[in-house]
Amino acid sequence: MNERGxxxxxxxxxxxxxxxxxxxxxxARISRFLHKEAGKIHFTPxxxxxxxxxxxxQHPVRRNYVAVIVIVSAATLIxxxxxxxxxxxxxxxxxxxxxxxxxxxxxxxxLANGGLLLSxxxxxxxxxxxxxxxxxxxxxxxxxxxxxxNTLAMRDARDMAWAPDGSALVATVAPANTVHPLLxxxxxxxxxxxxxxxxxxxxxxxxxxxxxxMFAQQQNRKTQLWSIKTSGAPRTxxxxxxxxxLIQHMGWSSDGRYxxxxxxxxxxxxxxxxxxxxxxxxxxxxxxxxxxxxxxxxNFTIGRVxxxxxxxxxxxxxxxxxxxxxLQTVNVTKPDKHTSIVPQHQLAGWSWSTDGRALVYSDGxxxxxxxxxxxxxxxxxxxxxxxxFWLKNGQILCMxxxxxxxxxxxxxxxK
Numbered sequence: 001m002n003e004r005g006x007x008x009x010x011x012x013x014x015x016x017x018x019x020x021x022x023x024x025x026x027x028a029r030i031s032r033f034l035h036k037e038a039g040k041i042h043f044t045p046x047x048x049x050x051x052x053x054x055x056x057x058q059h060p061v062r063r064n065y066v067a068v069i070v071i072v073s074a075a076t077l078i079x080x081x082x083x084x085x086x087x088x089x090x091x092x093x094x095x096x097x098x099x100x101x102x103x104x105x106x107x108x109x110x111l112a113n114g115g116l117l118l119s120x121x122x123x124x125x126x127x128x129x130x131x132x133x134x135x136x137x138x139x140x141x142x143x144x145x146x147x148x149x150n151t152l153a154m155r156d157a158r159d160m161a162w163a164p165d166g167s168a169l170v171a172t173v174a175p176a177n178t179v180h181p182l183l184x185x186x187x188x189x190x191x192x193x194x195x196x197x198x199x200x201x202x203x204x205x206x207x208x209x210x211x212x213x214m215f216a217q218q219q220n221r222k223t224q225l226w227s228i229k230t231s232g233a234p235r236t237x238x239x240x241x242x243x244x245x246l247i248q249h250m251g252w253s254s255d256g257r258y259x260x261x262x263x264x265x266x267x268x269x270x271x272x273x274x275x276x277x278x279x280x281x282x283x284x285x286x287x288x289x290x291x292x293x294x295x296x297x298x299n300f301t302i303g304r305v306x307x308x309x310x311x312x313x314x315x316x317x318x319x320x321x322x323x324x325x326x327l328q329t330v331n332v333t334k335p336d337k338h339t340s341i342v343p344q345h346q347l348a349g350w351s352w353s354t355d356g357r358a359l360v361y362s363d364g365x366x367x368x369x370x371x372x373x374x375x376x377x378x379x380x381x382x383x384x385x386x387x388x389f390w391l392k393n394g395q396i397l398c399m400x401x402x403x404x405x406x407x408x409x410x411x412x413x414x415k
Contacts, residue, residue, distance in 0.1 A: 097378070098378050099367075099411040101411055102412035104400065104408070105143070105146060105407060105408040106147060108146060110129070110139055110150065111139070111146070111399075111406060113132060115131045115132055116129060117386075117387035118387075121163075122163075122164055122165070124391055124392065125142060125166055126141065128140055129141070136173075137152070138157050138171075139152055140153045140169070143397075153169065153190075154184060156175045157173050158174050159203065160186075163205055167187070168185060169185070170183070171184045172200050172215070179271055181198075183203055183213070195228065196232070201217065201218065201246065202215065203216070204251060207252045216245075216247045218246070221244045222243075222244065223243055224240050225237075225239040225241075243291065244267060246263055246264045246266070246267060246276075249262040249278070251306070252307070253307045257286055258285060260294075260307065261284065262302060262305050264279060278302040279298075279301055283332050300320050301319045303316070303318075304317050306352060309356050310355060311331070312332040313331050313356065315329045315352065317347065327341040328340055329359070339372075343368075344363055348365060349361065354390055354391070357371065358377060360396060361388070362385055362388060365384035367379045367381075383400055383401075385398045385400055386398060395413070
């Protein structure tokens with residue numbers, strides 16, 4: 001009940017010595033006010049009869065006075081209960097979901113001493129990371145026992161992607177003595193093996209075949225997408241695009257309809273162009289083969305790119321000339337639907353929630369959730385948490401950096 005409504009129903013009668021007078025209009029107004037609330041109070045027949053008999057037994061002069069007292073008491077009770085219910089609902093909505101540390105996992109020295117956590121496989125059993133100051137060197141490890149399972153997976157890596165079942169990685173590698181990147185496969189707890197195809201700019205798994213890899217090449221000033229079985233069977237040309245794109249990364253939307261192509265620039269493949277950062281994002285509709293320039297080149301470069309797990313929202317890092325990173329999201333089907341998330345400090349990793357309603361990101365070591373819709377999300381810590389990954393069960397996996405040493409940490413949500 002607001003203040004305005006309360007003022008409309010305050011008593012406005014005067015008492016004289018030796019008599020009691022009532023305002024019949026007051027009773028009518030109070031009755032109308034309580035009419036909507038009356039259904040919330042349940043009177044049994046026995047209780048109703050008892051109250052009426054008690055009121056009827058009083059002196060006629062005091063009947064109206066007692067009636068007013070009963071009505072005002074009921075109104076006070078209703079207002080009190082309504083206020084309490086509103087406070088409880090409002091407090092619950094404000095509280096939302098709160099994350100606390102539930103588990104800490106020790107990791108191998110290559111990750112603990114400044115390593116960068118890069119990826120978590122779709123089954124949430126394995127991680128990929130890069131040791132400090134060793135660009136292109138990637139290790140894999142199991143979450144159950146990261147130290148014993150720690151394995152050198154590849155060198156000279158440009159890009160990599162997990163198999164849907166987490167059993168392998170496909171990668172493109174560019175050794176120092178080669179101009180054109182090579183296609184490589186990394187099986188679980190093994191070092192990479194080359195699949196023997198030159199000029200494999202970027203690769204990912206087929207959206208409709210778990211045993212098939214798709215990779216991009218440049219041929220005759222065109223961009224071609226090929227597929228090949230993991231067994232090494234002959235490759236098959238799937239799509240040929242007229243644009244000459246120097247692709248660094250390719251990633252599928254959750255339903256396999258759209259393919260995001262992160263490119264450095266248009267032009268041929270040379271050692272110099274391969275080392276350039278990404279500057280644009282194209283999206284291809286895999287059903288129609290229509291290619292759209294979603295993010296045009298500008299006064300920035302592009303870092304990590306990831307699709308929402310549930311929608312056609314694409315999130316990407318926009319890195320300014322001052323190395324300040326802004327996290328951008330854009331809807332492929334509605335390009336005008338755009339969001340910019342500007343960290344106060346340096347962005348240190350981010351991840352979509354599995355329902356696509358939020359992004360969690362590390363703002364200089366402090367985890368923050370950007371909510372697109374739904375309940376607010378808070379974190380009860382002030383530690384140095386970086387590289388968060390949202391898990392299917394609602395937990396968040398991240399790195400906790402304490403005194404320069406890193407450990408894997410699980411954060412668990414609580415209402």
